[in-house]
Amino acid sequence: xxxxxxxxxxxxxxxxxxxxxxxxxxxxxxxxxxxxxxxxxxxxxxxxxxxxxxxxxxxxxxxxxxxxxxxxxxxxxxxxxxxxxxxxxxxxxxxxxxxxxxxxxxxxxxxxxxxxxxxxxxxxxxxxxxxxxxxxxxxxxxxxxxxxxxxxxxxxxxxxxxxxxxxxxxxxxxxxxxxxxxxxxxxxxxxxxxxxxxxxxxxxxxxxxxxxxxxxxxxxxxxxxxxxxxxxxxxxxxxxxxxxxxxxxxxxxxxxxxxxxxxxxxxxxxxxxxxxxxxxxxxxxxxxxxxxxxxxxxxxxxxxxxxxxxxxxxxxxxxxx
Amino acid sequence: xxxxxxxxxxxxxxxxxxxxxxxxxxxxxxxxxxxxxxxxxxxxxxxxxxxxxxxxxxxxxxxxxxxxxxxxxxxxxxxxxxxxxxxxxxxxxxxxxxxxxxxxxxxxxxxxxxxxxxxxxxxxxxxxxxxxxxxxxxxxxxxxxxxxxxxxxxxxxxxxxxxxxxxxxxxxxxxxxxxxxxxxxxxxxxxxxxxxxxxxxxxxxxxxxxxxxxxxxxxxxxxxxxxxxxxxxxxxxxxxxxxxxxxxxxxxxxxxxxxxxxxxxxxxxxxxxxxxxxxxxxxxxxxxxxxxxxxxxxxxxxxxxxx
Ligand SMILES: Nc1ncnc2c1ncn2[C@@H]1O[C@H](COP(=O)(O)OP(=O)(O)OP(=O)(O)O)[C@@H](O)[C@H]1O
Ligand code: SF4
Ligand SMILES: [Mg+2]
Numbered sequence: 001x002x003x004x005x006x007x008x009x010x011x012x013x014x015x016x017x018x019x020x021x022x023x024x025x026x027x028x029x030x031x032x033x034x035x036x037x038x039x040x041x042x043x044x045x046x047x048x049x050x051x052x053x054x055x056x057x058x059x060x061x062x063x064x065x066x067x068x069x070x071x072x073x074x075x076x077x078x079x080x081x082x083x084x085x086x087x088x089x090x091x092x093x094x095x096x097x098x099x100x101x102x103x104x105x106x107x108x109x110x111x112x113x114x115x116x117x118x119x120x121x122x123x124x125x126x127x128x129x130x131x132x133x134x135x136x137x138x139x140x141x142x143x144x145x146x147x148x149x150x151x152x153x154x155x156x157x158x159x160x161x162x163x164x165x166x167x168x169x170x171x172x173x174x175x176x177x178x179x180x181x182x183x184x185x186x187x188x189x190x191x192x193x194x195x196x197x198x199x200x201x202x203x204x205x206x207x208x209x210x211x212x213x214x215x216x217x218x219x220x221x222x223x224x225x226x227x228x229x230x231x232x233x234x235x236x237x238x239x240x241x242x243x244x245x246x247x248x249x250x251x252x253x254x255x256x257x258x259x260x261x262x263x264x265x266x267x268x269x270x271x272x273x274x275x276x277x278x279x280x281x282x283x284x285x286x287x288x289x290x291x292x293x294x295x296x297x298x299x300x301x302x303x304x305x306x307x308x309x310x311x312x313x314x315x316x317x318x319x320x321x
Numbered sequence: 322x323x324x325x326x327x328x329x330x331x332x333x334x335x336x337x338x339x340x341x342x343x344x345x346x347x348x349x350x351x352x353x354x355x356x357x358x359x360x361x362x363x364x365x366x367x368x369x370x371x372x373x374x375x376x377x378x379x380x381x382x383x384x385x386x387x388x389x390x391x392x393x394x395x396x397x398x399x400x401x402x403x404x405x406x407x408x409x410x411x412x413x414x415x416x417x418x419x420x421x422x423x424x425x426x427x428x429x430x431x432x433x434x435x436x437x438x439x440x441x442x443x444x445x446x447x448x449x450x451x452x453x454x455x456x457x458x459x460x461x462x463x464x465x466x467x468x469x470x471x472x473x474x475x476x477x478x479x480x481x482x483x484x485x486x487x488x489x490x491x492x493x494x495x496x497x498x499x500x501x502x503x504x505x506x507x508x509x510x511x512x513x514x515x516x517x518x519x520x521x522x523x524x525x526x527x528x529x530x531x532x533x534x535x536x537x538x539x540x541x542x543x544x545x546x547x548x549x550x551x552x553x554x555x556x557x558x559x560x561x562x563x564x565x566x567x568x569x570x571x572x573x574x575x576x577x578x579x580x581x582x583x584x585x586x587x588x589x590x591x592x593x594x595x596x597x598x599x600x601x602x603x604x605x606x607x608x609x610x611x612x613x614x615x616x617x618x619x620x621x622x623x624x625x626x627x628x
Contacts, residue, residue, distance in 0.1 A: 092526025
């Protein structure tokens, strides 16, 4: 039986754009506007969407790195936002985050070994004497050489830095990792290496990932389930096979048509979306996608489409599916 | 042959040293700044003169010698003698020891107080921030010198013994020195806090103490280094001004400032310039050198700031 690790229900996160005394809620950036999903133990859950669709905000909110506006996040059955101080410290060990930019996510004045080891010592997982040994172990797992341990981050390339960031996260032996576009800043040739590292680590340690990406082809190899986001909402969610075989939402179809397919004889019509993603401060009425949807009708402007099960756990939010 | 060998070696070294540490890069850039390097060497010379020099002096510091009173510079007394017959050069060197020590100690105190309070204010924000920064604002809105003069006058009123005055002056100087530093450090902390690597410390569940002391403050070190250097110059000047007015270091303990007191006396000023020109020159050159070095350091640490 699979076991639910993370359960997100109707999560909302608004950033108030006007700061200070005259705060108006109407002006809020609705970065995440009612999102629900669950992640099972050992599952790799892909979250895909354009820039600004609220992916990072979801990642940070479920780890309680900032406040939520509304909704619920349960990790192992416990509400993340009502954890005691002690329980929160525990959560910090069990969950980790890998950042998009390997350059700004490493402190330039902290040596690689310290960056990887300090949290282990802080949480009392190893003693000060053993820490170096443990750090070397983790470094090796993540494809770093022992002599890297006393170097500073600026001596490394982007790919190596991302390995350091991964090692830093892996050092605490977490169960759940949010990967926030972990390869987007890397060269294509390096991307494959890092993705292989992810899947090795995942299999060896039985980890669960929330894998965020703006590119469907990146999540294709790794994920078991995929959710597609648009402007703060999940518009479609299904198992990977189902989603690639049978995309239902017009947005998903457009995204999929842009993914290169290995078979050159196979023909697929490329759907090009018109216009830009609208502002999350003032999203379109009804279906938020209607300004760019090739199938939009009057109904789409009036009524928000239901997020419903279209059969066999394939969820979609569109009036015409 | 030899020459060729060394150039080959040099090239080898260049390729082997992949990326020099931040400090080495900084030193290299500083090395190119002639003015800053001259200042650095002058300051080293001043230190040696003040801390090693007195050991080579044949004269005892406080020994008065009426027979040798008010002598002009000669082979025996290179900078002459004062109105108690004490050797001016020996006193100048001892005074340097005291003035430099006060300047540096006051700087360290200001740095510790200023960077900790600034970091705490910037890190916690809210009420803590408000209390600390309003206090700093108040202290900064009172001009430093009058404040020091008042405190110095109180010390004289209380008849604090000369040997304790040194320490009290250090504390006084850091008292007026920390607010500016706290404000600078706070500003840096505010922008550093937004960096993803600080979000990473939160993800890792590190303690506030560790976040502040290991992650934030080390990133302000380049700034602190520059400000600290300039702060030493300010402290030396303030101490000299106070001592000159008789409110700082008081005789018989020599300081560059109280040696300048000779310039207050018309006879000494006109007839015996060897009494006040050497300490005046020492203050002037030391302060200018420190400022030039500080500017050089700032440019070397952050080439983007260079204009
Ligand atoms: N701290 C913040 N304050 C105000 N608005 C924010 C903040 N962080 C994010 N936003 C806004 O929230 C929306 C969603 O941002 P988010 O970073 O979650 O998007 P994303 O999907 O991760 O995009 P990207 O692919 O560019 O990383 C954006 O419109 C962004 O401008
Ligand atoms: S609801 Fe209408 S606008 Fe929205 S995706 Fe479906 S067809 Fe397009
Ligand atoms: Mg993002």
